[in-house]
Amino acid sequence: MTMRFSVYQVSRKGGREKNEDRMGYCYTRDSGLFALADGMGGHPEGEVASQLALQTLAAMFQRDSKPTLADPLRFLHEAIIAGHHQLLRYATQKSLIDTPRTTVVACVLQGKAAYWAHCGDSRLYLVRGDKLIARTRDHSYSELQETLSQVVPMGERFNRNVLFTCLGSPGKPVVDTVGPLLLQPRDRLLLCSDGLWGTVSDASITDQLAHHPISDAVPELVEQALRNGGPKCDNVSVIAMEWESADDSKGPGISTQTLGEEVFASTIQASVMGQDVPDELDDAEIERSIKEINEAIRRSSQKKN
Amino acid sequence: MSKPKPAPLPSGTVVGGYQVIKKLAAGGFGVVYLAEDSERHLVALKEYLPSSLAERSPGELTPRVKPEKQPLYRLGLKSFFEEGRSLAQISHSSVVSVLNFFRENETVYMVMNYLQGDTLQDFIVTARDLKRDKVFRESTIRSLFDEILRGLRIVHQHKMLHLDIKPANIFITNDNKAVLLDFGAAREVLSKEGNFIRPMYTPGFAAPEMYRRDGTLGPWTDIYAIGACIYACMQGYPPNDAPQRIEKDRLALSLSRLRNVYSDNLIEVTEWCMSLDPLSRPQSVFALQKELARETERRYTKLSFSERLKLQLENLTSAKA
Numbered sequence: 029m030t031m032r033f034s035v036y037q038v039s040r041k042g043g044r045e046k047n048e049d050r051m052g053y054c055y056t057r058d059s060g061l062f063a064l065a066d067g068m069g070g071h072p073e074g075e076v077a078s079q080l081a082l083q084t085l086a087a088m089f090q091r092d093s094k095p096t097l098a099d100p101l102r103f104l105h106e107a108i109i110a111g112h113h114q115l116l117r118y119a120t121q122k123s124l125i126d127t128p129r130t131t132v133v134a135c136v137l138q139g140k141a142a143y144w145a146h147c148g149d150s151r152l153y154l155v156r157g158d159k160l161i162a163r164t165r166d167h168s169y170s171e172l173q174e175t176l177s178q179v180v181p182m183g184e185r186f187n188r189n190v191l192f193t194c195l196g197s198p199g200k201p202v203v204d205t206v207g208p209l210l211l212q213p214r215d216r217l218l219l220c221s222d223g224l225w226g227t228v229s230d231a232s233i234t235d236q237l238a239h240h241p242i243s244d245a246v247p248e249l250v251e252q253a254l255r256n257g258g259p260k261c262d263n264v265s266v267i268a269m270e271w272e273s274a275d276d277s278k279g280p281g282i283s284t285q286t287l288g289e290e291v292f293a294s295t296i297q298a299s300v301m302g303q304d305v306p307d308e309l310d311d312a313e314i315e316r317s318i319k320e321i322n323e324a325i326r327r328s329s330q331k332k333n
Numbered sequence: 334m335s336k337p338k339p340a341p342l343p344s345g346t347v348v349g350g351y352q353v354i355k356k357l358a359a360g361g362f363g364v365v366y367l368a369e370d371s372e373r374h375l376v377a378l379k380e381y382l383p384s385s386l387a388e389r390s391p392g393e394l395t396p397r398v399k400p401e402k403q404p405l406y407r408l409g410l411k412s413f414f415e416e417g418r419s420l421a422q423i424s425h426s427s428v429v430s431v432l433n434f435f436r437e438n439e440t441v442y443m444v445m446n447y448l449q450g451d452t453l454q455d456f457i458v459t460a461r462d463l464k465r466d467k468v469f470r471e472s473t474i475r476s477l478f479d480e481i482l483r484g485l486r487i488v489h490q491h492k493m494l495h496l497d498i499k500p501a502n503i504f505i506t507n508d509n510k511a512v513l514l515d516f517g518a519a520r521e522v523l524s525k526e527g528n529f530i531r532p533m534y535t536p537g538f539a540a541p542e543m544y545r546r547d548g549t550l551g552p553w554t555d556i557y558a559i560g561a562c563i564y565a566c567m568q569g570y571p572p573n574d575a576p577q578r579i580e581k582d583r584l585a586l587s588l589s590r591l592r593n594v595y596s597d598n599l600i601e602v603t604e605w606c607m608s609l610d611p612l613s614r615p616q617s618v619f620a621l622q623k624e625l626a627r628e629t630e631r632r633y634t635k636l637s638f639s640e641r642l643k644l645q646l647e648n649l650t651s652a653k654a
Contacts, residue, residue, distance in 0.1 A: 043492070259492070314436065317414040321434040324421035328430075 030057055031137060032272040032283045036242045037295075038250045038320070042223060042261030048074035048130075049221045049265035050082045054294030056095035057284045061085065063134035064267055066150050066221040068194060077128035080118060081111035081195055085134055086294055100136040101205045104145035108132055108195070108203050115196035129196035133164060133219050136207075137271065142217060143207030148194045151225055153218040154209070158238035160230060162209065166222075167193045167202055215271045216242060223264035224249060227256035242268040247323055339382050339389035339396055342366065346394070349435040349442055351378055359384070360515075362409070367447060375447040376432060381413045381440045394438045410441065417443050419493045427484025428513050429504075448514075450507045453477075453562070454500035461569030468569045471595050475625055478563060480511040482625070485559070486618040488513070489552045496550065498558035499538040500565055537561055537571030541609050544575060553611045556621060560606025560614075567591050567603070578609060586647060589640060596631035598624075 041047040048067030053060060065081040067074025088107040089097075097103045111132065119127040131148025144152050149166035165171050169190050193202040216237045225233070228249060236245040246266050253264040295312065341356045341364045342348065351368040357377065358365045368378040382389070386406045387396035398406045420431045420443075433444035460468045469477075481503060488495060495502075497515060504512045540557035542550060564572045568591065578584060584607060588600050602624050608614045615621040636644070 314410070314414075314441075317418070318434050318436055318441065321414065321417045321421045321431070324418060325431055325433065328422060328424035 030284045031055075031060060033060065033137065033269045034242060034272065034282065035062070035267065035269040036246045037265075037267035038246050038316075039265035040250055040254060040263070042254055042257055042263050043259045044261075044263055046075055047263045047265075048078055049223070049263040050075070050078040051219065051265050051267045052082060052086070052295040053267065053269075054086050054089055055282070055284060056093045056293075058095040059089075059093045059097055059100075059136060059138040060269075060284075061089045061093075061134060061136055062217070062219060062267055062269060063132065064150055064219040064221060064265055065130045065132040065195075066148070066223075066263070066265070068129040068131070068191075068196075071126050071129045071196070072124055073128040074130065076118065077115055077130035077196055078132075080114045080128075081108070081130050081132045084111040084114050085132070090294070096138055097136060100138055100143040101145070101207055104134055104136060104143060105203050105205055108134065108145055108147055109201065112195040112201050119196070127196040127198075129194045131191070131194050131221075135217055135219060137211070137217075137269070139208075141208035141210050142215075142271075143205070143209075145203050145205040147201045147203045148191050149222050151220055151222075153220070153230070153233055153237070155216045155218070155234050155237040156212060156214075158234070160234040161215075162206070163230065164204065164206075167191050167204075211271045213272060216245075216268060217271070218242075218246075218266060218268040220249075220267075221263060221265045223257065223262035224253045224266055226253075226262060228253050237268065242270050243319075244323075247320060337388075338384045339387050340391040340393070342380070342394065343392065348378070348380075348394075348437050349433075349444075351376060351442075351444065353378065362413070368444075370444075377445045377447045379443040379445060381410060381442070383409050387440075396438070396440055413441060413443070419488075419491050420445075422491055423487050425484050425487045427480055427511055428488060448504050448506050448512055450505050452501050452514075453503040453505060453511075453566075456505060457500055457565055457569060466594055467567075469566050471599055471631070474563060474566050474595075474599065477505075477511055477566070478559065478625060479622065481513065481562075482559070482618050482622045484511075484513050485555060486622070489555070489618055494550055494552070495555050495558075496543070497535060497538075498555055498562060499535045499571075500562055501535075503562065536574035537565075539575060540611065541575035541579060542611055549611070551611070552617055553614045556606050556614050556618065557608075557611075559621070560603050563599070563603045564588075564607065567595055567599070572607065575609070582609070583647075586644070589636065590644065593633045593635045597634050598627070598631060 035053055037051055039047060039049050039051060048069070049064065051064035053062040055061065063082050063085050065078035067076070067078035085107045088103070088110060092103055115127055115129070131150040133144070133146035133150040133152050135142055135144040135152055142154070144164070146152060146164045147167060149168050151166065152164045153160060154162040169192060172192065193199070195201050218233065218237060232252065233249060236249050240248065246268050250264050250266055254261050257264070338359070341359065342353050344353055344355055346353045350371050354367045354369060356364060357367050363382040364380045366378045366380065368376050370376055382396055383406065386402045386409065387398050389396040417431060417434050420428070424430065429448070430446050431443055432446065435442055457468060485495065495513065502513065502515045504514050506512060538558045538561040540554045542554060561572050568587065572584060584604065588604055591600055606614055606621065615624065
């Protein structure tokens, strides 16, 4: 069962010194994994945490998708917990006083369905037509409170940034899994860090995804977040994919039809654990940068006229 | 043993649909060509070709980069993209505009508006050779810098610093518009790499923090350069460079020569912008704009007898030196 989808991703540093967000995707002929992690400030090496979480997911996906995952939900759960253990091991190896921490959200597309899982406050949005069909609930005290306040009255509001679970924390991470959810052609899925949803409303995110191709919607949403976030804006990362029907072979996206059973493609760099991720551009990123710049040129020249 | 510079593309070469007419300038970062697009409009074409990292023999199109230099080359490329990205977002008549960005010959090209006119540097040289007591009229200076600051303000709003503002990078078009050229964001990143040993700044216009590895750069760094440009517009020559000033600061003295020629306010603003301590300068372009736009009655203070005497002594000692 081959697949067709298009995918577009943008990550920007915002006003921060470092970009601690990581994201990427990988796929075989019959299964695709999309993931995003937001390394946490206030703990050491946030960018290592997010990178390790993604690498673990990608490595396990490569191992287990032959060429499909036997049980996508179980895979997501195990791979996220495995990432957590990698972080603990990394901290021990490097004798760090504190463990690097990260959030993670990951989505598997397989057959005609989507499966996803998350830990922390990086989100998944699923838009069908012009409606928001699904969104993850953050593992933050504020969203927990909103849920609980329906049941029991609670005290003052919590800061939305305070999470009660993440990868690398002393306790076992809470991982929520959802799926399978049957996809329809033109369904759009978006994964993002809180740099996006912190300053751009769910309604705007839904609206952009509903009315523009993802190659326009993603850069536009990121621009909005950077504008709204101001000079101290958080890292903003967004990866979105559009599900296309397998028989619509004219679409612009990626078709896995031509891939052999053994083929595995990935944008997530597998580097030796703990090694610095080289801050280099690969060809895909060069192309993306050029596209982004030309998009920006087009937009500002429109403004001028 | 200096390595030969990479050869520029020969005239007539077509890249990305643009035909190269001639080389306009070459810097550490690349080469700028005058080129023509398919509709025969003139453009400036900037090629990423860092002279210390890439090699290209005359007649070749694709630069060669040694494997050990690849990481730095790619890092520089990233900065080149940053420059393009930032400029692309800015749509302002006082900032050179980017028209296109493309990849060819295994490097990248930025297409910019080709401007016709002369640099402020050319104007200063022409004006000072007339040997009048004023290089430019005060109203000219004020309106010129008002225009430049409007552009610079937008640049800073996009979290970018120019870092190489000088009269040679301020362009006055034939229809009398001031435009900022040659953005230094790329230089800023590259200079952090130890392998680059070349001046990243222009003496006289570079703020003292540019000379220090740990110096915190900010809008105030560009503001120092603006002050130095105003100085050059009044005096006809650039000010002493920052290390000289730290050694012995003659700025106040040389500005005092301009008293009664330019208003006290303009002289004070210049001195304010050029404070050696970054915190003593206007902290934002907006603050400076407000000061420059203040159209109160201009006051001129003549030099006192003792001040004139001091100046004469100074002239004598500097003549001896």
